[in-house]
Amino acid sequence: MSKTDDFQETFKQLKAIFKPFAAKLQVVHDTDTKYYLDTHRVMKNKHPLFFGAVRIGKGYVSFHLMPVYASAELQQTISPELKKRMQGKSCFNFKTPDEKLFKELSKLTKAGFNIFHDPEFLQKIFSR
DSSP states (O other), rough: OHHHHHHHHHHHHHHHHHHHHHHSEEEESSSSSSSEEEEHHHHHHSSSSEEEEEEEESSSSEEEEHHHHHHHHHHOOHHHHHTTEETTTTEEEESSHHHHHHHHHHHHHHHHHHHTTHHHHHHHHHHH
């Protein structure tokens, strides 16, 4: 299997993690290399709150999940194996599919979705 094939399959599987939530979010980009979701919550800067994205880059496929950045509690639930894939505060990089870590990302995404739809949490982050 070539790098391109691995990246396409990795992208497909990571995009599938977001699919259960897409109907309740705003799909901003949906291409063969980029899938980008915003919440319907508009911030002070008049832009929607970013939820997450999957993007094929030159060296890896990146999975961005903004609730991880916004929630210290969520960050503490990330396994050491998944933390090794982190770049920055809310991005995870993969070159090939990883069933175990993708299952963990699914649970993390669901928890993040719930957090980003919790009125108390949103009030707390928007009042900073």
